Amino acid sequence: MSDAVIARYGEARLPRYTSYPTAPKFADTIGPADYAEWLKGARGGQTSLYLHIPFCRSMCWYCGCHTTITERDQPIVDYLDALTREIDMVSRLTEGDLDVREIHFGGGTPTIIKPEEFLGLMARLRGSFGVHSRANVSVEIDPRRLTPEMTQALGEAGVTRASLGVQSFDPRVQKAINRIQSEEETALATEGLRANGIGSINFDLIYGLPHQAIRSCEETARACVAMRPERLAVFGYAHVPSFKKHQRLIDEAALPDAAARHQQAEAIAETLEAGGYRRIGLDHFALPEDDLAKAADAGLLRRNFQGYTTDSCDALIGFGASSIGRLAEGYVQNATPPGVYAREVVAGRLPTAKGYRLTAEDRLRAHVIERLMCDFAADVASISASHGFERDMLLRGNAALHSLAEDGIATIADGVVRVDPSRRFLIRAVAAAFDAYLNDLGRTFSKAA
Structure with missing residues (x-):
């Protein structure tokens, strides 16, 4: 490479x-x-x-x-x-x-x-x-x-x-x-x-x-x-x-x-x-x-x-302050400043400051991303079908994923996306190809490698 x-x-x-x-x-x-x-x-x-x-x-x-x-x-x-x-x-x-x-x-x-x-x-x-x-x-x-x-x-x-x-x-x-x-x-x-x-x-x-x-x-x-x-x-x-x-x-x-x-x-x-x-x-x-x-x-x-x-x-x-929870319905996060967190709790209120309610598509994308991050491979077609979506929904028109394939970072065959372990240091780039929200988060993340 x-x-x-x-x-x-x-x-x-x-x-x-x-x-x-x-x-x-x-x-x-x-x-x-x-x-x-x-x-x-x-x-x-x-x-x-x-x-x-x-x-x-x-x-x-x-x-x-x-x-x-x-x-x-x-x-x-x-x-x-x-x-x-x-x-x-x-x-x-x-x-x-x-x-x-x-x-x-x-x-x-x-x-x-x-x-x-x-x-x-x-x-x-x-x-x-x-x-x-x-x-x-x-x-x-x-x-x-x-x-x-x-x-x-x-x-x-x-x-x-x-x-x-x-x-x-x-x-x-x-x-x-x-x-x-x-x-x-x-x-x-x-x-x-x-x-x-x-x-x-x-x-x-x-x-x-x-x-x-x-x-x-x-x-x-x-x-x-x-x-x-x-x-x-x-x-x-x-x-x-x-x-x-x-x-x-x-x-x-x-x-x-x-x-x-x-x-x-x-x-x-x-x-x-x-x-x-x-x-x-x-x-x-x-x-x-x-x-x-x-x-x-x-x-x-x-x-x-x-x-x-x-x-x-x-x-x-x-x-505790800033802690994140994950339940069946979605994510919740407590207030981050310890003083704000404590004030809410002492007042008898849950200190929940924000969260996110998962959609069916979120669960699908989360499943694909987790398998990629853990296994360097994801049977996207089968995972999509198991969540009730078309088998090629996440692959069809996925320009970022196809660019990664052209650069030799990922392969796509029969609905399965794979990353050779020698390319594992770029797995976050492959996972990001399935992130529907990446470009609208307005937040600076860490470097991919």
């Missing part, structure tokens, strides 16, 4: 397709009353819970998350009060009749809260809903802030997976992104988690950071392999300073172009594969015995707001 083709598609700003339609399509036409009705319809179904803790002690300049920097504990205590109130409201609306199979704590830094507060939150969830005895419980962790007391509390609370932010071990890169974190800190956190019964560890890495080079990408990946996490997620840095103002502190001149980003991603991938990891989807890696690898082999891989997953629950319920 020519550098010109890589540059043309790789420089394109495209969604990550962790949902469809993507979040910029959400609108305030969906509010608390809609969400309340949707929650009642979720009773009895297998459910995932997501809890957002939007606080950190310091800002990492690359961060794209909704988070607030605080050195004081009181804002966190106040927020946890609102969070438990929201849990109570949802419990009442669902009559606690949820078969909870997955719980995920995201942030921010979820482990910024105190050990007893985390244990209290888990007890609240178990007392409010039907949390399965073998539910997967995962927590995002900043190893620099993890204490032995919190590590012990995570084990006591039944956490099954911990996701540790690593990004890069290159000191020059760390300085450029305002995140200094040693290999020793990361290894110590990993060992402590395992000693407390947390059997699955995930590391997050990022390529495309300022001053990053192929050699440092390889060195970071080798250091990670030595610690033997069960999974790794390798993301491309999304530089959107118009959306995240703190990213303006990053020197744009030090950022690599699309070709260099691709080379960095491949260098990390080759190092991890040489270390015994399977490449899963676009940007995940797993040991062969991990459930994620098994799901990929069985064609059961899924994609949600946390990336690639084995989560097959009917519904996702989000708690």
Whole structure:
């Protein structure tokens, strides 16, 4: 594939397709009353819970998350009060009749809260809903802030997976992104988690950071392999300073172009594969015995707001500021500013700020996009028929898709669209060919490669 083709598609700003339609399509036409009705319809179904803790002690300049920097504990205590109130409201609306199979704590830094507060939150969830005895419980962790007391509390609370932010071990890169974190800190956190019964560890890495080079990408990946996490997620840095103002502190001149980003991603991938990891989807890696690898082999891989997953629950319920939920009828998102979120909850109102009601065509396109993102192939004709549409509806007159085929990125045969795994870094461009809303979202996304 020519550098010109890589540059043309790789420089394109495209969604990550962790949902469809993507979040910029959400609108305030969906509010608390809609969400309340949707929650009642979720009773009895297998459910995932997501809890957002939007606080950190310091800002990492690359961060794209909704988070607030605080050195004081009181804002966190106040927020946890609102969070438990929201849990109570949802419990009442669902009559606690949820078969909870997955719980995920995201942030921010979820482990910024105190050990007893985390244990209290888990007890609240178990007392409010039907949390399965073998539910997967995962927590995002900043190893620099993890204490032995919190590590012990995570084990006591039944956490099954911990996701540790690593990004890069290159000191020059760390300085450029305002995140200094040693290999020793990361290894110590990993060992402590395992000693407390947390059997699955995930590391997050990022390529495309300022001053990053192929050699440092390889060195970071080798250091990670030595610690033997069960999974790794390798993301491309999304530089959107118009959306995240703190990213303006990053020197744009030090950022690599699309070709260099691709080379960095491949260098990390080759190092991890040489270390015994399977490449899963676009940007995940797993040991062969991990459930994620098994799901990929069985064609059961899924994609949600946390990336690639084995989560097959009917519904996702989000708690906390900015959190997103997905129910049968569509998506809902809470108010983003923690103060606005808390004010709504304390007043006894669901903090729903916006959402989206799915159409039949949305469900069809979402199905096709998810299979492409997970399998690099989608039987578009069969999927269309299963949703009650003409088999060639999404293929007929699809100029973007046919352009991708002409450039050797995708093939189309008998209603099946395929992308060779060697072209996987451009899969978002192929998925975008089935996005009916991409050109009217008015939002800057990350580069496709």
